[in-house]
Amino acid sequence: MLIRSATLPDGSQRDVRVSGDSIAAVGRDLEPGDDRVLDAAGKRLFPGAIDVHVHFRQPGYPHKETWETGSRAAAAGGVTTVVDQPNTDPPTVDGAAFDQKAEFAADSLIDWGINGGVTADWDPDSLLARRLFALGEVFLADSTGDMGIDTDLFAEAVDAATEAGVPVTVHAEDATKFNEDARARDDADAWSAYRTAEAEAAAVERACAIARDRDARIHIAHTSTPEGIDIASEAGMTTEVTPHHLLLSRKDLDELGTLGRMNPPLRRESRRRKVYERVADGTVDMIATDHAPHTRAEKDASIWDAPSGVPGVETMLPLLLAEARDPDTPLSYERVRDLTAATPAAVFDVPQKGAIEPGRDADLVLVDTTETTEIGGEALQTDCGWTPFEGFEGIFPEWTMVRGTVVYDADAADPFGAHDGQNVRDADGELL
Incomplete structure (x- = not known):
């Protein structure tokens, strides 16, 4: 052609x-x-988008999404490569689980990578011997799948991955900084009040300190606060921001209800604007969706019982292109290219992707x-x-x-x- x-x-x-x-x-x-x-x-x-953070739900939860339906959604949104996270059932924490997930990934219409996870029961020898895209997201607080780990195990995981030459991505929240008083509330904003911005900043700082002590590089997933972004940037680590943290805030929760519950949660509008500034000016390295679908029936629950996560792989590039088209926004088409293709390919060493070049x-x-x-x-x-x-x-x-x-x-x-x-x-x- x-x-x-x-x-x-x-x-x-x-x-x-x-x-x-x-x-x-x-x-x-x-x-x-x-x-x-x-x-x-x-x-x-444009070069096809590389979404380094999706949850296609197989194995374990095919009623939410499969590799076939998820990859079709990605293709319809201009995403040509996705990277699946480990919190499936079983979790991708050993070689056998990786092999099982790779069999499901064979149904994908687009190219893919698979991340390995870390739990107390993980098997680093068999897992790191597989063709991993990265280790992570390593959960520093529980999220979907209850894979949160402590600091000592995180340090061990960084050591093992660095020795194997495998990148590490981190879900950075510090559960000791959660606001337990918010548990008394039942409004849509209670989840954001509970999983505080301070919890993210503290976890990013600790994760970056551990990485620096080991002369290692880590990537902070779905940063939702300007404080977390700045801490990681100053430490020489890379970050991603999701479309929902870029374009939505706590002011939208009255309309969204539990459809707006995710981890980390939506932040105040003032923080969202500062995150947007850092995306536009180059401080943030990439956009990734954290595509985490649940059914409407599952979301039709209280703010404390609804599962966390929103879909996004199909709408990421269309939303960003609409932003770049608007002369009143600071995003350019070149910046969208870098956020969705060129920089993910460079950061995660996928040289065959990410650019329109011979x-x-x-x-x-x-x-x-x-x-x-x-x-x-x-x-x-x-x-x-x-x-x-x-x-x-x-x-x-x-x-x-x-x-x-x-x-x-x-x-x-x-x-x-x-x-x-x-x-x-x-x-x-x-x-x-």
Whole structure:
């Protein structure tokens, strides 16, 4: 395929030739030869997004999401690589559990990675011998799956992962800083009042100190506070922010109810704005969704009984593109590219992904930034059928390509193509 006259994130117009799995050439006025030519004039072409933080729920909870439905949702949202977290059933804490999850991942339409988890019963020898994307998210407080660990075990895990050359990602909350007085409340805001901003900052500081003592690098998942972001940045560690912490705050909880319960929780509007500033100015390294679907029936409970988590893999890139389109926001299309593709590929050493360059995987997303769509949960591909971004505007892909194959075409009668996703670590860190 020759994609003709596409506008790249930096605003330049280029032709992009795809050959097999890879990008063969990027330039002006490329000769079409025998290529099928696709006219992309007036459209923008982005590298496929890499979502380093999803929960596709298999094994253990297929009624919430499966690798098939989750990967379809990802493709429809322009995500071409996902990284699944370990808090499934069984948890991914040994080699056998990794192998079982990899069998489910074979149903994925897009490429994938699998993270390994840490519990008192984990088996680092067998787990770290597998083709892990990273170790983590390592939970410093309990969340879905009750995998919270203490500081000593965290230090041991960092040592083991560093020796094995495996990155470490951290869910940073300090349960000793939770506000027990909030337990007396039953309003939608009580969860945010309970899992305090101070709990995140304290845990980030402790995790970074442990990493520095070992000359190790860690990545802080779903940072929700400017304090946590700044602590990690000053320590030389990387961070991610979710779309819900970027665009939603505690002022939205009256409308969201328990659909807005997640870990870490939504913060005050003043903190959200400061987080947005750090995303825009480059302090935050990447956006990742923490896609954590639950059914509406499960969410229809009290604030203390509802499960934590929201879907997001399908709406991340469309929301960010809509933000970049708005002249009143500080996000640019180049910054969206870096947050969703270039920096995740660089930080986690996936050199075949993340850029529109010769030799890279042909993971591409074509969008028309002049057209927006109102987001509605029932129209999304995710199996849970709802979204915290109901009514927001998004710019959705016209098509999504993974390694040269169009896996999603919005205009087709059957929008999803046949494709076998693969473990990105099977590329051995080399350009394909």
